[in-house]
Amino acid sequence: MSVKFKHVDYLWDDKKASALGNDHVALFLYRSNILGADLRITNYAGGNTSCKTMEKDSLTNEEVQIMWVKESGGDIGTLDRSGIAVVYTSRLRDLKNVYGGLDDEGRMVELFNHCIYDLDSKTPSIDTPLNSLLPFAHIDHLHSDALIAVTAVSDSEKMTKEIWGETMGWIPWQSPGFDLELQLEKCLKDHPSIRGIVLGSHGLFTWGDTSHDCYINSLEVIEMASQYIEDKIKENGSVFGGQKIESFSEGERKEKAAQIMPILRGLCSSKNRMIGHFSDTEVVLEFINSNDLVQLAPMGNSCPDHFFAIRCGSDKIKVNTINPDGVIMGSKIWEGKWAEGRAKAYGITVDEMPAHYAKRNLLNEIIYPSDIADGVFSLVGILHKTTRNIINVDGEMVNAFVR
Ligand SMILES: [Zn+2]
Structure with a gap:
């Protein structure tokens, strides 16, 4: 399969991906690495990626849903198994019952450690819960150049509608944390057919049922924003107030x-x-x-x-x-x-x-x-x-x- 994108690099190699078989964690790492390889898609060490799989719980022998998510501060371009936090999704979701509002965010970060599934896990970051209440198997949270442009404008919500119509959610800026997770969940509940959510003054959430679906969705969404910006520049005739000085050779x-x-x-x-x-x-x-x-x-x-x-x-x-x-x-x-x-x-x-x-x-x-x-x-x-x-x-x- 070859897909043409103009503003982002499509780097998915079917051969490499099929060699990973049904190893969803390996496919999530593969996706993360090729997303991070194009700095227009996310800044170095910015954003995060995750996947959810069913694993056997050694305490109960039952199948439980586990979330694999990039640790705090790591770079998705070089992410490997040693840089992942591995947590019980249900436990993270249950934290909703004990969350005490915005003043309680600090305590919640400590509670994330009680949700760890694998003792080799890295410490879950403040971004961890942002992935847990969304039900999708694969999720990307990216700070793409084009998306930052869309999120930084004063009429970001209106622009989001212009670019993606009803297929994209939008929520205003707030610090990452448990409350933002609740806002993401609510946004999806209010608009169940969306393909992603734009976070005002911040970045983007996109998802898919498979690692490849998620990758394509992220690339398409970023491509649409980039094309919109390119069209606007053409319409306006110039950008940044026009050219003032000539480049060196x-x-x-x-x-x-x-x-x-x-x-x-x-x-x-x-x-x-x-x-x-x-x-x-x-x-x-x-x-x-x-x-x-x-x-x-x-x-x-x-x-x-x-x-x-x-x-x-x-x-x-x-x-x-x-x-x-x-x-x-x-x-x-x-x-x-x-x-x-x-x-x-x-x-x-x-x-x-x-x-x-x-x-x-x-x-x-x-x-x-x-x-x-x-x-x-x-x-x-x-x-x-x-x-x-x-x-x-x-x-x-x-x-x-x-x-
Ligand atoms: Zn972010």
């Missing part, structure tokens, strides 16, 4: 990349050794050469530790780094339970935390997120000829003098 691009990549790797590898991925595909160039780049690129920052202030021009590329430390008050970690936990560990109250952290640096200053923003602004807005520099925004940490 391919040879020059490679030469510049070869100069920059060791620097980027060095900056990224202070804790873990990293390798980089260079892409100068047409869509990448369309973005970095565009009028809207300056406005859009800074919005892409999502890493809390290091903000790269990157500026590209027709003949200049600047790479600078802001290196913050001890930023707690006003940051995202301050909002969660983290502050409480740390305060307890230090034997102080949450209110005393900022002063406690200020004492750790030589200037005895509390570091706020706005201090990081000042650093970024100085690099992007003032220091036009500064490149390959790191600005520490940490009030001077003694144990970080080597930076």
Whole structure:
């Protein structure tokens, strides 16, 4: 069988799949790997995949339904049996009876461990329950480029209808967890003939009775979104506000990349050794050469530790780094339970935390997120000829003098 897709790679090899016979777990792993091989389908280490099989329960000798699902943080492109959480589906479903609402999400994650079937299982992730209440044998949860575009727009629900009509469910964004699982279940109950569910500001759920059905369904859904986007771009005549600057020749691009990549790797590898991925595909160039780049690129920052202030021009590329430390008050970690936990560990109250952290640096200053923003602004807005520099925004940490 050969299927033609324009915006995703169809990589299913009948020969390889049939060699796996009726081993549904092996087929689910095979599907996961070929989905993860195309980065347009999901980002590295993003999304998850699962399958459900009937297995003999060694405690009762009865046939029970078991769910095999990617562990937290793993990459589906390289997923193998050692990276799977293996849980009783019925036990996960029974957690509905003890779920105490949104404030109870933390306790639920601990309870997932009580649903483990196989002692070789990896720890179930917060995404695990998202697969359990949907009845399908094979499920993909993917963060495809095209789907992220559809989910990130303000009228995402309307756009979802325009692309897939009544065949696609849509639910607004909320954090992964047990309540989101209930929303998925309700969405399917209200719209039993849908082929998938779009999660606002997040990604996609698709499914199938077999691994191949699921694969085809995921690819078709992503293809439809990609085609819709391509048509809209044609209709509008341009994307990202149109082209502003000309690209270097391919040879020059490679030469510049070869100069920059060791620097980027060095900056990224202070804790873990990293390798980089260079892409100068047409869509990448369309973005970095565009009028809207300056406005859009800074919005892409999502890493809390290091903000790269990157500026590209027709003949200049600047790479600078802001290196913050001890930023707690006003940051995202301050909002969660983290502050409480740390305060307890230090034997102080949450209110005393900022002063406690200020004492750790030589200037005895509390570091706020706005201090990081000042650093970024100085690099992007003032220091036009500064490149390959790191600005520490940490009030001077003694144990970080080597930076
Ligand atoms: Zn996700």
